[in-house]
Amino acid sequence: MMISALLHTVGDLLMHRSVSWLAGIAAVACVFTFAAPASATSDFARAWKEAYLAGDDVDADFVKTARKAGCYVCHIKGHPKKKEVRNEYGKAIHEFLKKEDFPKDYLKEKPEEAKKKMVEGFKKAGEKKSSDGEKFADKIKAGKLPATDAEL
Template sequence: MRSLKTLGRFLIAGTCVFSILALTSEEASARPKYAAVMTKTYPDLAKKHGGDNGKLSCTVCHPKDAKEKKKARNNYGVAVGKNLGKKNQTDEDKIKEALEKAEKEKSATEGKTFGDLIKAGELPGDDKKAN
């Protein structure tokens, strides 16, 4: 009987801890639609730089080794972000429009825009935090 009470207490305590963690944990801010639209818009870039699944990854806009990966953006990520109009844009046409506007902006490579790099099959952003 005593072990059932103890087990019940552990279950209740575990449920409480899980609930608190679930309610207070930071919301994941992954934007899978961005990567999907980017992969559709730039299929050659996706073939060359996509992962095993052939899709472009978050590192197109975010530095690989940034401590705060979700918020840190490289220079291309900043350019795309300012053209999106709002946070967590889900409209595919607006995302594509933001990508097209970012193509015209200067990259860190002297004399080249992000669009020039993309057309050359190179990733447009560098691996440095820009924001």
């Protein structure tokens, strides 16, 4: 009888630890699943917004339109592979800025240097022409979204 009670107690303890262990694993999995990953891509978007949507001289309607467009300033709306497929402006930016050139450690250790390089890339891309013949930078200065093929 005593051995049976001891085995029952040990079994309850192991069961309780297993449940706690599984709950801990589930919590960690949720954090990794739902946490926004820090990546160069989000840093590119942040730097673009600071470069083109900040300041007193920026048209409020353009700011509203660009913020509403969000990712689609550089990507194509409705495409099943939206993170991988770029519109014409996104392709122009990609010529000068590669995600691989901005690893997480670099972004963390030298944020100002990284931002400066990003803005330089945006300016170089801005000198390229859209399919409508207008430079991307001129379109942005005129308060228009740069890409003609963003499907917006």
